[in-house]
Amino acid sequence: MAKYAGVSVTTVSRALNGYDDVNEGTRQKIQKAAKELNYRPNVLARSLVTKKTRTLGVILSDINRAGAKDAMAFEILCGINDRAGELDYEIMLFSTNAKKQMSKSYSDLCKERNVDGAIISGLRVQDPYLQEVTYDSNFPCVLIDIPAEGSCLGHVTTDNVEGASMAVRHLIEQGHRHIAMINGHNDAAVSLERLSGYRKTLEKHGIAYRPELVFNGSFSEEGGCEAMFEILLHHPEVTAVFSASDLMVLGALRAVERSGGKVPETISIVGYDDIAIASYSSPKLTTIRQNKYEMGYQAAQLLVDLIEGRPVNHKIMLHNELMIRESTSPCEKP
Amino acid sequence: MAKYAGVSVTTVSRALNGYDDVNEGTRQKIQKAAKELNYRPNVLARSLVTKKTRTLGVILSDINRAGAKDAMAFEILCGINDRAGELDYEIMLFSTNAKKQMSKSYSDLCKERNVDGAIISGLRVQDPYLQEVTYDSNFPCVLIDIPAEGSCLGHVTTDNVEGASMAVRHLIEQGHRHIAMINGHNDAAVSLERLSGYRKTLEKHGIAYRPELVFNGSFSEEGGCEAMFEILLHHPEVTAVFSASDLMVLGALRAVERSGGKVPETISIVGYDDIAIASYSSPKLTTIRQNKYEMGYQAAQLLVDLIEGRPVNHKIMLHNELMIRESTSPCEKP
DNA sequence: AAAGACTTCCAAAACGTTTTGGAAGAAAGG
DNA sequence: CCTTTCTTCCAAAACGTTTTGGAAGTCTTT
Incomplete structure (x- = not known):
């Protein structure tokens, strides 16, 4: 040349x-x-000397066969992808199968592949690899729904306390007083926040918080189904349920149907996330809409800001929205 | 060191x-x-001399906000991701926003980023960038649902003729004789194949093929809705519809409902793809299940074989499966 | 003891860029 | 005409590996 x-x-x-x-x-x-x-x-040669690859690492733990139903990870990815494209960055998707998980950690992957920074989503709060990445305090990193602090760390989430509040307030406004909760697992920050919103709102309206009405549905359809059976069986006074994810509501719906109940007539349910299925299921799900696309979009922006050394707001909190559809109705019990 | x-x-x-x-x-x-x-x-330094990056480029045109409903692209991506991980390859996701589309083609991206090969899905058959990538006959490339021939080219698809046949045969077996079709757009190879299967099966059972019963729904929910209105309005004799995608069925369902009909009682519909929503909608969709995950998985395997110079079967065709659910029933008209 | 065959190591080149520190020539100023 | 200052270019170093072509040492064989 x-x-x-x-x-x-x-x-x-x-x-x-x-x-x-x-x-x-x-x-x-x-x-x-x-x-x-x-x-x-040749970008390789260039990167070798500039130490910049204009590449974002993306670690999405729930990129797998099962994750297709609630396409949360996908929507986040779309947002990341769009913003990264606009900012002229490329995306490297890090898979981590069981085999590799042992020998090569995420931070090794990032280091080896020379990505300029990484976006991490779907990891459990306790994940050892998470610690590793975030403790290397010079590697720009944005976490989605995982709290973290550090000069090179970013955190994108939605206001889960507010979201849960809206859900529970909606149920209370419909006249419900006995409201159970199906929560995810305790290794997710969002679970704790949503629980807190649930509790706070209950108490604010003069309803006692009863821990025995909170069930673990581990964010899965199956878990939601089992939790709902528990509720129907042991707590017949319950007329409404707040679930920490739509996927669990789908399971709960099955449980209600099998026990001869009907949503929303015999029991009201409000979910969380507003996954695609939520507006097509029967009944259509009343739920708290999270803007997953926007989360990804903002995460990409934040990461690039971090990488390029611009001053940033290390924590970005998005608002949620109550979508009233068909799975809730006024309480009919006296 | x-x-x-x-x-x-x-x-x-x-x-x-x-x-x-x-x-x-x-x-x-x-x-x-x-x-x-x-x-x-340092992988950069290594790649600079070895000319290999152990990175697969992935070009998915429907990675965008709208694509979240039918998470087809996502499931394919999951398959690619899993197999690539097993084979110790990394994945680079190529976005291509409108701005960049003009200045930098896919093949430029691939060349610049030094990926060892690429998997392309969702492009229209006529896409100029597609031509470009595939005409560079030394660049390993696997196309999903886009026919192509060449020593460095691979092609993964499902048996769409067979799939359409199964759908139509199912309707015929239910006693339907007036079967319309909602097809995608003509820039998709799968549309033509599914149409061919529809026509062949009709004729095989002694039913005349009527081109005026084939409508263009452009693979979108909106398009499916409009096509269905056309059918209801102008062809009241039709008792069953075969749609080339589930997403279009979702639109069609709305049209039927608004015109006071009911699926499957007044009209039977069978879809294509088996997207996640298909088994949760009301009614649940009878449809032709495509194994999207497997398509991605196979595509990744094929691409790596191509890259590493192993002898391969350049065309991989997967079988589909008829999922009988609630959107079809025996014909009730005499 | 010399020759040959192994074993174990390394210096140097190469990969394709960016960056650094001038150099050569032209224009400007005295 | 001699400096100085621009303008325009380039040679060389650097980035961190792999690959090539030996070199030195050791062991075997004759």
Whole structure:
């Protein structure tokens, strides 16, 4: 390329990168040559010297066969992808199968592949690999729904306390007084926050918080189903349920149906997330809508800001929205 | 690292890469040093000389906000991700926003980022960028649902003729004789194949193929809704519809409901894809299940085989499966 | 003891860029 | 005409590996 244009490689580099110590005529000549040869600078070589790859690592633990139902991870990914594209960054998706998990941690992956930073979602709060990544305090990292502090760390989440509040307030406004909760697992920050919102709102409206009405549904359809059976069996006074995820509601729906009940007539349910299925199921789910796309979009923006050393707000909290559909109705018990 | 271990960089490289011209004692010493320093070889530098990045480019046109409903792209991605992980390849996701689309084509992206090969899905058959990638006949490339031939090209698809046949045969067996079809757009190979299967099966059972009963729903919910209105309005004799995608069925369902009909009582519908929503909608969709995960999985395997120069079957065709659920029933018109 | 065959190591080149520190020539100022 | 200051270019170093082509030492064979 340099020979073809009749100049040194230095000049090619400086011409193409817009430095001003190159004659406009020469620049033209070089650009013409570049076009003729369909020349693309080799990013590997460039990155080797600049130490920048313009690549974002993305670690999404729930990229797997099962995750397709609630396409949460996918929507987040779409947001990341769009913003990264706009900012001219590429995305490297890190898988981590069981085999590799042992030998190569995420931080090794990031280091080896030289990504400029990483977005992490879906990991349990206690995940050892999470610690590893975030303790290397010089590696820019944005966590989704996982609290963290550090100069190179970012945190994107939604207001789960507010979300849970809206859900429970909606049920209370419909006249419900005995409201159970199906929660996820305790290794998720969002579970604790949603529980707190549930409790706070109950108490604010003069309803005693009863721990025995909170069940663990481990964020799965199966878990939601089992939890709902528990509720129906042991707590017949319950007329409404707040679930920490729509997927668990889908399971709960099955439990209600099998026990001869009907949603929302015999029991009202409000979910969380607003997954795609929520507006097509029967009944359509009343739920708290999280803007997953926006979470990804903001995460990408935050990460790039972090990488490029701009001052940032380390924590971004998005608002949720109550979507009233068909799975809730006024309480009919006196 | 080399100094720390007291040997040359050459020896470090050869020791860590398992060459046999290094003394076992030295190897141990080097491995110990590597562990102590938490040394990871720089993939950029390595790739610069080996010309291999162990990275797969993935170009999924429908990675966007709208694509979340039918998470087809996502399931394919999961399959790719899993197999790539097993084979120790990483994945680079290529976004291509409108702005970039003009200046940088996919093949430029692939070349610049030095991926070893690419998997392409969701592009229209006529896409100019597609031509570009596939005409560079030395770049390993696997296309999903896009036919192509070439020594470095692979093609993964499902048997769409068979799938459409199963759908239509199911309707015929239920006694339906007037069967319309809602097809996608003509820039998708699968549309043509499914149409062919529809037509063939009709004729095989002595039912005349009527082109005016085939509508374009452009693979969208909205398109499916409009197509269904057309059918209801202008072809009251139709008692069953075969749709080339579940998403279009979702739209069609709305049209039927708004016109006062009922699925499957007044009209039977069978869809295609078996998206997640299909088994939760009301009624649950009878549909042709495509194993999207497997498509991605196979595509990744095929691409790696191509990259590593193994002999391959350039075309992989997966079978589909008829999922009978609630959107079809025996024909009630005489 | 010399020659040959192994074993074990390394220096140097190469990969394709960016960056650094000038150099050569032209223009400007005295 | 001699300095000084721009303008425009380039040679060389650097990035961190792998690969190539030996070199030194050791062991075997004659």
